[in-house]
Amino acid sequence: xxxxxxxxxxxxxxxxxxxxFRLPKLVQEFTQYKYNFDNFSLAYRKGSCFxxxxxxxxxxxxxxxxxxxxxxxxxxxxxxxxxxxxxYENSLSNTLKIVQRTTSSCPPILSYDNNxxxxxxxxxxxxDEIQKIKPDKVVLSAAWPNYxxxxxxxxDTITQLHKIGIKNID
Numbered sequence: 001x002x003x004x005x006x007x008x009x010x011x012x013x014x015x016x017x018x019x020x021f022r023l024p025k026l027v028q029e030f031t032q033y034k035y036n037f038d039n040f041s042l043a044y045r046k047g048s049c050f051x052x053x054x055x056x057x058x059x060x061x062x063x064x065x066x067x068x069x070x071x072x073x074x075x076x077x078x079x080x081x082x083x084x085x086x087x088y089e090n091s092l093s094n095t096l097k098i099v100q101r102t103t104s105s106c107p108p109i110l111s112y113d114n115n116x117x118x119x120x121x122x123x124x125x126x127x128d129e130i131q132k133i134k135p136d137k138v139v140l141s142a143a144w145p146n147y148x149x150x151x152x153x154x155x156d157t158i159t160q161l162h163k164i165g166i167k168n169i170d
Contacts, residue, residue, distance in 0.1 A: 044082040049100040056118055057125035065099045072097045072135040076108040076126055081141035088139075099135065101126045107142035109150055110157045130166065137168040 013019055020028050044050040049063035066089050073096045075081055082102040089098055106119035110127060113120055138161060144151040158169055
């Protein structure tokens, strides 16, 4: 009898997706939240300014820079950098032209090799573009802990940026 009772309670809990009904309404809303990845794709400009692993640097040709002023900011990095773009656009697009160059799982480190030549080629392309554009500011951003101790090599990238005349680097 006890086994049947436990079986019924377990099944009932499973069918109700747990016992969330006993929690305050606000907590229930948080536990039922579902992240909308379609919004993520739009905000990060996936496929043109935020490249997926299947894409190469030529996809940046469809990426439109935001802002109309002559001063330029280049946002360079991985998906973490892409997540910063909506905030930069919202707060700085009136004063700066914002160029987004972000790639999934590809930190802004020159000569970074993630067992794929794609990341290295993309970073080389971005660096060449920086040399041509000569932006007023470059933002290097990544989810650094995801790449082990590779963040130690960011200093080399900063040195190379300084050599081509980029002084303002975050």
